[in-house]
Amino acid sequence: DAGVTQSPTHLIKTRGQHVTLRCSPISGHKSVSWYQQVLGQGPQFIFQYYEKEERGRGNFPDRFSARQFPNYSSELNVNALLLGDSALYLCASSLRLTEAFFGQGTRLTVV
Amino acid sequence: AQSVAQPEDQVNVAEGNPLTVKCTYSVSGNPYLFWYVQYPNRGLQFLLKYITGDNLVKGSYGFEAEFNKSQTSFHLKKPSALVSDSALYFCAVRDIRDDKIIFGKGTRLHILP
Numbered sequence: 001d002a003g004v005t006q007s008p009t010h011l012i013k014t015r016g017q018h019v020t021l022r023c024s025p026i027s028g029h030k031s032v033s034w035y036q037q038v039l040g041q042g043p044q045f046i047f048q049y050y051e052k053e054e055r056g057r058g059n060f061p062d063r064f065s066a067r068q069f070p071n072y073s074s075e076l077n078v079n080a081l082l083l084g085d086s087a088l089y090l091c092a093s094s095l096r097l098t099e100a101f102f103g104q105g106t107r108l109t110v111v
Numbered sequence: 112a113q114s115v116a117q118p119e120d121q122v123n124v125a126e127g128n129p130l131t132v133k134c135t136y137s138v139s140g141n142p143y144l145f146w147y148v149q150y151p152n153r154g155l156q157f158l159l160k161y162i163t164g165d166n167l168v169k170g171s172y173g174f175e176a177e178f179n180k181s182q183t184s185f186h187l188k189k190p191s192a193l194v195s196d197s198a199l200y201f202c203a204v205r206d207i208r209d210d211k212i213i214f215g216k217g218t219r220l221h222i223l224p
Binding site for chain 1 (some may be wrong): 209
């Protein structure tokens with residue numbers, strides 16, 4: 001069985017640019033969540049989508065947005081990148097209120 | 112507000128000895144608790160969960176965790192540590208209001224050969 005897949009695995013962007021990160025959940029999972037993990041810290045919740053609707057939003061600026069597609073895959077978009085956006089971005093899929101399964105993450109470096 | 116605390120930044124244990132990684136939580140209502148492990152440059156791997164039932168939960172790779180409601184703790188344990196257990200461990204709680212997972216800051220576990 002395929003796990004959660006994220007793309008790309010690494011990327012480098014310049015301040016002010018825009019980035020799109022992608023996630024494919026485990027087959028049958030309708031919930032996708034996004035987390036930001038800054039070096040040395042635990043993951044911080046950004047968004048949660050269930051059945052293509054936003055069900056939760058963390059304390060992140062409006063530069064961060066996301067969506068979920070009919071096949072339950074998801075995109076995370078970040079506009080006007082800042083140096084502080086450099087982090088490991090993790091996608092998780094789950095059935096509601098059970099354990100979440102995480103992808104390997106996308107390492108974003110903003111220079 | 113829901114929260115998780117991992118009081119130790121780092122835990123050092125000799126190979127073959129028992130290990131404990133501590134976690135306390137604060138939730139309104141019944142807690143949904145998890146432990147995850149992270150190896151360098153990797154995502155999070157699920158170890159075990161407590162939803163309801165027995166207070167001693169068994170998980171992957173020989174790990175187990177003890178849920179203690181009166182002490183609001185969910186400590187991770189293993190009877191005999193392996194060098195390969197060296198990694199970053201996260202305790203987490205699920206907020207049932209919006210389904211988000213709240214993580215502790217992590218505890219780095221070093222198993223000494």
